[in-house]
Amino acid sequence: MKTELSKGYEPEQVEKKWFDVWENRGDFHADENSPKPHYSIVIPPPNVTGVLHMGHALNNTLQDILCRWKRMSGYEVLWMPGTDHAGIATQNVVEKQLAAENKDRHELGREAFIDRVWKWREESGGQIINQLKRLGASCDWERERFTMDEGLSKAVREVFVSLYDEGLIYRDNRLINWCPRCHTALSDLEVEHDDKRGNLWHLRYPVQGTDEYIIVATTRPETMLGDTAVAVHPEDERYKNLIGKSILLPLMDREIPIIADEYVDMEFGSGAVKITPAHDFNDFEIGKRHNLEFINVLDESGMINDNGGSYAGMDRNAARTKVVADLKSLDMLEKIDDYTNAVGECYRCRTTIEPYMSKQWYVAVKSLAAEAIRAVESGETRIVPQQWEKTYYEWMYNIQDWCVSRQIWWGHRIPAWFCDDCGKITVSREDVSVCKHCESTNLRQETDVLDTWFSSALWPFSTMGWPEQSKTLEKFYPTSCLVTGFDILFFWVARMMMMGTKFMKNVPFKEVYIHALVRDAHGQKMSKSKGNVIDPLTIVDEYGADAFRYTLCAFAAMGRDIKLSTERIGGYRNFVNKLWNASRFALMNLEDFVPAENSLISLPLSQADQWILNRYAVAAEEVNKALADYKFNDAASILYSFTWHEFCDWYIELSKENLYGDNAPVRKATQTVLFTVLEGLLRMLHPILPFVTEEIWHALPGERGADSIMKMTYPTTALIETDENVVADMERVMDVIRAIRNVRGELDVPPGKKIKVVLDCKSDSAVQSIQAGQAYIHSLARVEDLVVGVAVERPKQASTQVAGEVEVLIPLADLINVAEEEARLNKEIEKVQKDVSFFEKKLSNEKFVANAPPQVLDKDRAKLTAATEKREILQQSLKKILTLK
RNA sequence: AGGCACGUAGCUCAGUGGGAGAGCACUUCCCUGACACGGAAGGGGUCGGCGGUUCAAUCCCGCCCGUGCCUACCA
Secondary structure, three states, X not given: OOOOOOOOOOHHHXXXXXHHHHHHHOOOOOOOOOOOOEEEEEOOOOEOOOOOOHHHHHHHHHHHHHHHHXXXXXXXXXEEOEEEOOHHHHHHHHHHHHHHOOXXXXXXXXXXXXHHHHHHHHHHOOHHHHHHHXXXXXOOHHHXXXXXXXXXXXXXXXXXXXXXXXXXXXEEEEEEEEXXXXXXXXXXXXXXXXXXXXXXXXXXXXXXXXXXXXXXXXXXHHHHHHOOEEEEOOOOOOOHHHOOOEEEEOOOOEEEEEEEOOOOOOOOOOOEEEEOOOOOHHHHHHHHHOOOOOOOOEOOOOEEOHHHHHHOOOEHHHHHHHHHHHHHHOOOEEEEEEEEEEEEEEOOOOOEOEEEEEEEEEEOOHHHHHHHHHHHHOOOOEEEOOHHXXXXXXXXXXXXXXXXXXXXXXXXEOOXXXXXXXXXXXXXXXXXXXXXXXXXXXXEEOOOEEOHHHHXXXXXXXXXXXXXXOXXXXXXXXXEEEEEXXXXXXXXXXXXXXXXXXXXXXXXXXXXXXXXXXXXXXXXXXXXXXXXXXXXXXXXXXXXXXXXXXXHHXXXXXXOEEXXXXXXXXXXXXXXXXXXXXXXXXXXXXXXXXXXXXXXXXXXXXXXXXXXXXXXXXXXXXXXXXXXXXXXXXXXXXXXXXXXXXXXXXXXXXXXXXXXXXXXXXXXXXXXXXXXXXXXXXXXHOOOOHHHXXXXXXXXXXXXXXXOHHHOOOOOOOOOOOOHHHHHHHHHHHHHHHHHHHHHHHOOOOOOOOEEEEEEEOOHHHHXXXXXXXXXXXHHOOEEEEEEEEOOOOOOOEEEEEEOOEEEEXXXXXXXXXXXXXXXXXXXXXXXXXXXXXXXXXXXOXXXXXXXXXXHHHHHXXXXXXXXXXXXXXXXXXXXXXXXX
């Protein structure tokens, strides 16, 4: 199909058209039987509940750039897509729907509820997948997976049972993080700490048998209902005599001991601490050390239970208020201070977490972590940027056992059965109805499900068919690269490393590229509550997917934050439009052109042709290097400046001379170069700008057939060897053009006015290079009368500019204002004088001359000479000008 | 409390052991036959502060100030 380019680029239809073509034709499909080397990436599976946000846009754009680049570089590329069932998040969504119908999940019952979640998923889940497609994501969509798929669920069971059989999964009754709203345990990672302004309540606890008080401080006064001791430091002189005595716990009238424990900090507060072993992680440890009673005063919803005496049935917050009020009326409230401390919140619903005693399933991760550490230390997996390795190690070394059970319904149900007769547990890959210990049939399956991140941890191999030994695994595992944000380094990356090394005996990915997080233009995290969320699809609508992708690519290297501003996106929209129009220019001048193989050979290539071919080769080499090093921003800027500042600003302008001239072979040569460079440039840009490049590619002359540009090869090197001298000549001519333009600009010579220019050269070689390019000087600098030579006759009065070995003289007759020329010269002289002084000083430093490498010395000496000469010329010119006044 | 970053032009940020860069914004001129989402020419920075290493430091090292983030059980 052949397309014609409209006057301005219109992304909407172009994007829709090409994505459909690509997808329907199977252009993204990865063939596991391909003989080509493999390149594979698994997508960080977005939550089924998710809608596309900036983080996804960045993450997937970078992956797509890599995949398209590798695909064009001769690899068989698999980009594995899919979504995550997102246990708690998804359950919350459906529970909210139920709430709107005045129902709750318990009314429905487990099975009906799960059916409902599945139904929700069918109808409105996973919309994010279509949103990713609008960005151009070239995933192998035929392979789309879901963490609750049959296959992935099988993998989950296999892993769970294997770990259990090995003793690496166990059950224990401990203090865990409990979300009273989600009614489930959470792992330590799922608790987010946020500094909250609150109070520190100082309570008076009466010492039994005396009229003394011990003052204890707490941020959670309601927990005093479960106090079972007061602890002081063993060396604390203030309290030494009280150790072993007891307290009559106010409100509860319970006698609790005063104990000594080194955990207590004598400096803090009163130096005495109330101990609530069932509701505080520190107190839990102390409780175990001192054999204290563990009194749980909360229920699953965060209400005070029957252990809370008269407070039973109250919400924890109401109980706090009441406890404080009651203590005050008993004169047992010493004082209330303002206090800020970190409060743990549920990462899904923001409810304050309660430490809560309960029996949960754990993964013993020490041995898994050791292997995951080793894999990075050995270099089997490389983390980029490397600074993140330290963070990774730090966490792995201090890792705690992973609480994997959740008391929700949506997720992988733990494959464990409790026997009501012998009390033992049967864990099995297949559902069981008979206890394997006593053969009783009185079995109940565990109602808990697994942490969502348990199945995510298997993603790199479960999506490829494991535990079957699939061809996909054989071809594409380990994956080549994982692209992700640092916010899920522990949640996900670390756990995939543990599970991959454990079950595949091989790392899940060779490289991990960690990118920044996207924030708003002011550096604020985007959030609905702040109202500063920029919707990626709105951006795509307004600026086009390509411009948006280019922006993300150009921003990718920034430290931890990307401050996204719409102005920048607008800038890249302009860039896309520039490319579009440059292509239009080329096409207008290629109407009579037929591309041929090896067409550059034996053509009369002009100075400009050789120059752009040389620049093309440099850009091609550099962009490959940048992408190989994950320097996306470098790749973007290399291509930006090549496209705009070299190809458009210079080559296209220079080419007009040759295209419009009457020299047919030269015109043909220029057409060939224009075509070849543009065609290669489009291939270079395609990974970042897939849509616009595909559209233009199909408008190029020659037979494009049904093939996509993404099936072409990525440029890596020169199209043809160029003559360095000719390239240097072109640069010299360009310097002269710049010098003339500088004079014109500074002296306000009207753009339309043609001028006379004398170029007094220092050498014959300079003369030759300029003569070869004098037509360019005529057209680009608007010169009508050009004199070039060594020691040529100079105009009596002229504006003078120096471009390397060439003195650029513009007769004053053509100029408007002598005073302006004087000002311009003074400015130039001042500039060059700075250079002269700088190098004189440097070169007069004996130590520098003695120690610096010869190349540096030579370079600096040459610069001093050039600067000195330029200064002399300009000063003489200034003198002449002054005589005119 | 520990760890990790960051502090470069008005703004947002790249960058390197050898004379400071980009985009946007700004100034002047131009609707020149691809493009005003454009063209040409300019202005603007003691590269956070103080020391040290070096012939040479914006870059390496130390301290300080400021700003973010992550991890952590101080009631």
